[in-house]
Amino acid sequence: MNAFFGSVFWLLVTLGVLVTFHEFGHYWVARRCGVKVLRFSVGFGRALWSRKGRDGCEYQIAAIPLGGYVKMLDAREGEVDPALRGQEFTAKPVWQRIAIVAAGPAFNLLFTVVALWLMFMLGKPDIAPIVTAAPHSLAAEAGIQAGDRIQRIDGDAVSTWSDALDAIANATLGRQPLPMVVTDPHGTPRSLSLPLQKLPAGQDVGRYLDTLGLRLASPPAIAATVVPGQPAAAGGLRVGDLIRQVNGQPVADFEDFRSQVTRQAAIQPTLKLQIQRGDQQLDLSVTARKEALQGGVARWLIGIGSQPPVMATLRYGPLKAVGAALTATWHNTRQSFNLIGKMLSGQASPRNLSGVIGIAQVANSSAHMGLAWFLNFLAMVSLSLAVINLLPIPVLDGGHLLYYLIELVKGSPVSERVMLAGQYVGLMLLFTLMGLAFYNDIHRILSS
Structure with missing residues (x-):
């Protein structure tokens, strides 16, 4: 299934599940009333x-x-x-009408907690937040060094790369210094601060993260695999060899080694490697070969593979998973309202809005990453539906709740004229937001 049809399929699955659950909330409470x-x-x-x-x-x-x-x-x-x-x-008491309208977002919140609970019990495979900083970036300015492991961000413990990325992405919207605690490869902790206040105003989160220059650290330049019949094996390289130099140039990590092979093999395919094998230091000669793997772009290869990244899987028992799911739901709810507040105040750019195209793309990618990741994605979209529907915009559940709260205060229903005017305003706001989100999706695709 190609990316387009996969995205459409998983979007339909996502909307089908979440919309059904939301509307079932209204239906179930209405029947009970x-x-x-x-x-x-x-x-x-x-x-x-x-x-x-x-x-x-x-x-x-x-x-x-x-x-x-x-x-x-x-x-x-x-x-x-x-x-x-x-x-x-309309013949029902106002508190019953409030319960019926609020049931949709409430069921979305319930779905969020249940999906996260299942995710935590299954275990979501992730990568440990072992990072490095791009040269001359804000992360390098803050003191991030290759191999640092992020432990805390703004006082909250962090155990996976996706959690760290989410916390940093949300913090970039406020563009305030962000305190962090990291440990070096020897386990020594130190505190530092990412200077997010230096980020330019009015950009989306993706550009902020690029500017920040914080990225996962590459593994050391160790030959974790050596492919038989390829140049590395022919040149005498073995599994476990640590590559120190390429043509006399020191190698920092596996990514640096890969880029040096690409750069230097384009000049002369035969490469002089200095390697460490146990206590021995050896010099080997390897002739790189230019190949296109799986129909991709042809590039210079020698036939070795890197060590896999350090994994950090979040997995809990049934009882502990309940607490983790509730905590994650509360944390993400606060972040969602925080983002809306920053957009309304002008602190965050509307470019961060994503529409149906963006949702479809993430649905497809998360589904391919496994059930736990897809459950996490469903939980986040369900939470977003709950938050959006609670906004006091006519035509949304929050707008109806606003009318009923006014009715409680004044003792009589809002006039049909006011409600009709509100419907028009609400539709205009809703179509404006949808149009902006759609524009952002198209802009991201064209600029990628």
């Missing part, structure tokens, strides 16, 4: 499949998969049979 549900729809527009339930509700899957809805018996939409007035939505 005695409201008659007329239609439960996953998707908008023309029905692709529908079935009438014994309860009289029509269940359907519609053609446009970007959402869904639960249609209830509502006097605002037409005459109601007097025999059914007790099951009509």
Whole structure:
């Protein structure tokens, strides 16, 4: 399955699962409050499949998969049979209407906790946050050295590279100095501060991370594998050999060795390697070969492989996973509202918004990384749906909750005229946000 069709497939899976769960929240609480549900729809527009339930509700899957809805018996939409007035939505007390509307985001939060709980029990394979800094970068200025392992960021413990990257990415939006604790390869701790205040204003997170120059450290230049029949094996290189020099130039790590092979073999394919084998220091001659692997771009190779990165898998038992899931949900909820606040105040650029194309791409890549990663992705998207739906924008759940809170204060419902005006404003805001997110997705694709 190629990237395009894979992205479409996993986007449909993602939206299908999360929209169904969200709308089921509205449906389930409405039924518990005695409201008659007329239609439960996953998707908008023309029905692709529908079935009438014994309860009289029509269940359907519609053609446009970007959402869904639960249609209830509502006097605002037409005459109601007097025999059914007790099951009509607006006839219910305001606290029941609040519960019905809030149930969608609440079920998304519940899904987030359950998905993270399953993820922590399965164990999410990740890479240890052992880092290095690009020359002359902000990370190098802060004192990051090759082989440093990140232990804490802004006081919070960090155990994986993805956690470290998330924490740093969120911190870049505020562009304030970020305290960190790292340990060197010998385990000696030290404190430092990333000078995020020097980042330029108005850029997206991806560009901020590039400017910061913090990256995973390359493994040492050790031949972890030597391919039989390739130049390295022919030249006498063995598994476990540490490469010290290429044509007299010192080698810092495996990435540095790879770049030196590419650069120097283009001038002269025969390379002089100085290696360390146990207590011996040896000089070998290897003639690099230019090959295109799996249809890729041809490059100079000698036929050795590097050591795998140090892994850090988060895995807990069922009880501990509950606490970890709740903590992660709370932490990410705070980060989501923090991002919205910074966008509204102008501290964070709207370029950080991502739309359906970006979601599809991440859905595809996370699905290929394994079930635990896909569960983590579903949890984050579900949380985002909950947060977005709670915003006080008419047409969203948060807008309806705002109306009902006003009704509680003034003792009577908001007028239909005000609600209609709010619907127009809400639709304009929603389409503006969707258009901006779509533009950002296209811009990222074209500029990558």
